[in-house]
Amino acid sequence: MDERLNIAVVGAGYWGPNLARNFRNNPAWNLAAVCDLDIVRARRVAESVGGAPVTSALSEVLSDPLITAVAVATPARTHHPIVMAALDAGKHVIVEKPLADSRVSGAAMVARAAERGLVLMADHTYCYTPAVLKIRELIADGFLGDILFIDSVRINLGLIQPDVDVFWDLAPHDLSIMDFVLPGGLDVASVSAHGADPLRTGKSCIGYLAMPLAGGGVAHVHVNWLSPTKIRQMVIGGTRRTLVWDDLNPQQRVSVYDRGVDIAEVSQATATDARAANISYRLGDTWAPALAEGEALAHVASEFASAIREGRQARTNGAAGLRVLSVLEAATGSLLGDGAPRLLSAPAL
């Protein structure tokens, strides 16, 4: 059997304890350090997972030749310097969402990892839930056909964040999932963002993102901190079938509907009217696949180890994180332009 890889968790705030616990319990990993500027916080996290070395000096972690990898769970604005330093020190890196606080910074991180031949993984945790893994598999197998639209709603009475708006807080989940399940990733050319701040908090608390897909389809996201009821629902329409993921219905999270509109193939020359005549409706069965059990973050830890050992990209790699970041940055631009569509910057890679 392979030896365990040594990892340090950097950042002992909200998400750090989850990372620490999962790397501690994963057979592929040895939790070699918990690092936080606040040593008391680092110690608390280390103790909560059954003990681990702690330090307040990042340099100590990066100069330790036994440490193979670093998991970064610090505030987004610090991702760039920490990740660059870690890559320069030869460490593989997994980093919390969002990848960075700007597309340029994120692109630099992706480029540096490529130069050094290191794994840079985005911790898009949701992508490793049984539901999303199944959705990706169904789409990849052609079960839904070509994707016509993908609509995601993520609303609840949420904590108004002090430093980010509702787009940067919630939409990374929807965008990273879309990027993960769509065959070509979240390949959009522009985004229109509409936000509202009716309580005058200084940032959007309600948000909508509309993104035309190649081929005439559309991806749309609705995020909202002010809804009294909680909804976590994604509808993915395809030419063959349509899928609904309702994450709050544990008895039937994923439903696949063999219902839809069929358009008979017609020759180029045929007019719209003829086309209308070729529309028909299917009202077939519904099917809800059984889903495996398992904590998503455990899969994340395993995937990170596998990518390192196999010298390959992680399934949610830096480029995936960068695509999400590009949409968020363009969305901020669209917001400033009152919702006019904003082109995404040319891909860095």
Place this chain on the structure above:
Amino acid sequence: MDERLNIAVVGAGYWGPNLARNFRNNPAWNLAAVCDLDIVRARRVAESVGGAPVTSALSEVLSDPLITAVAVATPARTHHPIVMAALDAGKHVIVEKPLADSRVSGAAMVARAAERGLVLMADHTYCYTPAVLKIRELIADGFLGDILFIDSVRINLGLIQPDVDVFWDLAPHDLSIMDFVLPGGLDVASVSAHGADPLRTGKSCIGYLAMPLAGGGVAHVHVNWLSPTKIRQMVIGGTRRTLVWDDLNPQQRVSVYDRGVDIAEVSQATATDARAANISYRLGDTWAPALAEGEALAHVASEFASAIREGRQARTNGAAGLRVLSVLEAATGSLLGDGAPRLLSAPAL
């Protein structure tokens, strides 16, 4: 008791039979004629409601001095000539949604009705359902406080219409309801529309409308003909309470949540940080009001009669229909501009 008013139903297509049946059964009305260019169709409708005179000549209806009012249920592009002729003949008019096929035409109809002192009513049927009447009342009574956002979803596997897109087919419902329940009506300055036609039918089958509200809030509509599941849900967030209307849950259509975010009043000078400190969350009771029974169209017929007798505007008057029309027209403009926000034309009234 008052004498019955005589009404003619013009147009014996999809909606005509419902109008005929309701005017036939309403104690305020006498169904004096069913008029359609296709006399066979007119006769079929008249018979289905227990008998009524039929004609294929509109002029016959308009020249009959005993006929007080006309209900127009013909295709949208014919609304303008028929309604103008009816008004010129001194008839009160109720007209199907949308009011007309252009804002200019609609504005002309509203102006003509005003000049002649006649009632011009928009048949916004949904507004007269027990649920919507209750919602309007709750908002008018200040029960929700100031409105922060209003989000409407109306999706299902729908008939792809030959002549209109999904905006013109479905959104009039959402927009007319918003106009009815919001204290100042649907008073929006601009609209951004995002549509998709992934099946290449020649028109949008999926659509999103975003409309900033005065005061920093937002109104949003999602309409979709390609969803395998049916959703009819509207969330209306207020400073005091939030309301969810789920029209497909007959056991609890309207729920009012005493949950939300409170922001303590702070002085002008206070910074955003201080503001954040003044945010608190309410997690109070939920309340679902009992709703009266009754068919909405019966209320429509009664309201039309009352407006005529009392010499007042109908609750859903021509101006309401015109506001809906203005949004739809601007939405079409926004679509042509790839979703860039489109200012509504200056109100005609």
Place this chain on the structure above:
Amino acid sequence: MDERLNIAVVGAGYWGPNLARNFRNNPAWNLAAVCDLDIVRARRVAESVGGAPVTSALSEVLSDPLITAVAVATPARTHHPIVMAALDAGKHVIVEKPLADSRVSGAAMVARAAERGLVLMADHTYCYTPAVLKIRELIADGFLGDILFIDSVRINLGLIQPDVDVFWDLAPHDLSIMDFVLPGGLDVASVSAHGADPLRTGKSCIGYLAMPLAGGGVAHVHVNWLSPTKIRQMVIGGTRRTLVWDDLNPQQRVSVYDRGVDIAEVSQATATDARAANISYRLGDTWAPALAEGEALAHVASEFASAIREGRQARTNGAAGLRVLSVLEAATGSLLGDGAPRLLSAPAL
């Protein structure tokens, strides 16, 4: 094509208009008469379906040689004399539930129909809904395996009936459906009934029926007039799969779960402990079959005509009605005995 059969509807009360409308609109039938002691009521029903001859004299109907069949929708206590007279006059008969007001009367009707070679059909309308037809088909095809239990809940805020208790009012639906879908019909040897009349109305308003099934399973019915919420749900557990029918969920009425407990086959000699070791759990997919559209009563009318033409028993024949009646009568006996199990009388057929 066959000529239409002539039918008379006897009884113009609650259910009569539905029968009249369906026989009027069915291509196999001609509605030859509506008969009620109250001729005004008969006339009102005839008019509501577009016109039909009326009479207040049953003898007139029975002596008319052109009338082939009679549909009886009078109060239960009058079923026996009317049906016997109709059979003696050589008419085929369809009769409302319950078949009669006593098992003895019902058995006499079944025997007489057999002697005369006439069709006696029980109008178990629910059995002809798309959902129940599908359930019967799935069970008959062995899709659920052997039936382990069948549990039915039918509760809502219901009209307290003046003449019957909640068992005789609601349970005929559940019992007739069970009889229809179970491979051998509702073949139970005894029934325990528990009723409650907490409002002192003089009859049970809440009721439970427990019926052991051959092979160790159980059938159970819960009926209730006092529930503020409406539930119409049946769970049918089988050795292979389990089915849930939720009649109030139009988007997914029938769900089939490939979940359950498996017991490996063990030899006779094996002890219980060993048996426990052979238990395993399946957590497979869920599947919701598409259901055809269509009004159940239209199928009832067609089935009645087919049975007559083909000289065969109807799918819900008199014997089925008699089995339901036998359970209800035994239930009444059990109630009088404080819920002690009551054996069903020996089957009459």
Place this chain on the structure above:
Amino acid sequence: MDERLNIAVVGAGYWGPNLARNFRNNPAWNLAAVCDLDIVRARRVAESVGGAPVTSALSEVLSDPLITAVAVATPARTHHPIVMAALDAGKHVIVEKPLADSRVSGAAMVARAAERGLVLMADHTYCYTPAVLKIRELIADGFLGDILFIDSVRINLGLIQPDVDVFWDLAPHDLSIMDFVLPGGLDVASVSAHGADPLRTGKSCIGYLAMPLAGGGVAHVHVNWLSPTKIRQMVIGGTRRTLVWDDLNPQQRVSVYDRGVDIAEVSQATATDARAANISYRLGDTWAPALAEGEALAHVASEFASAIREGRQARTNGAAGLRVLSVLEAATGSLLGDGAPRLLSAPAL
């Protein structure tokens, strides 16, 4: 402030860790020992809660004068000897459900605690959930009026237990809740039990309990290990309002319906027919109270400490546990008698 009380948890199986964790974290308690015949198991539990002394000798715990109380989480058949020994040693005792494996044993425990003036508490954990505490309060305040019926369904695909049937496994939850919320406790004179074992496991896997309530009402329980779907629902009908508790709907666990049947007060002499004339229906609002947060077992630990300090009975005392036990024992008797109603033995207290 009071000093912490010392408690020993006896039994380190399924439930022991939860008790240990809650007593460890409760400010009123000091976890003084974890005791199990299997010292390895005891040690594992002690470690999982952050450390505590362990022992395999019950006598050591009972002879320790610093230990005030004992929490017993061993198999039901050992409750009697352990609890009696603990009481004789002067310890207050909290014991898992069911109180004992027979009514006689349970009654002896209750009597012994009374003689010694010690607290004997039944760990009816569900009673201390926010939902059940609220239900008890609403009923006690007369909000529902007099109770007409109480119907509980607790079904899911459950582990078939090696030593107990579905009644003894699941029904203690329903019965202890009913005992807790009904004003006079679960005061029933008899019970009818219907069970089924269609998989031939040697014990009931499906069960129904019917219990007439004084005043003409009924309590009913449905428990089932073979249902593919999970239902946890209780309906409590009252003369004023009806309450539905749906434990699997976190967004609205408790709903109170102002719907029901009203019977006008009539004089003694009035006949049933007149009574029918006085029935009317209410279709009022629905209300869902906000529920406090909090783990039920934390409340259990606090209540146990308070009862000891205040020298009073716990809210779920030994007598409550005995009432539940009496019903279960009578249910077993009814099962042996094919479901005939079984009188409960005269209360021991």
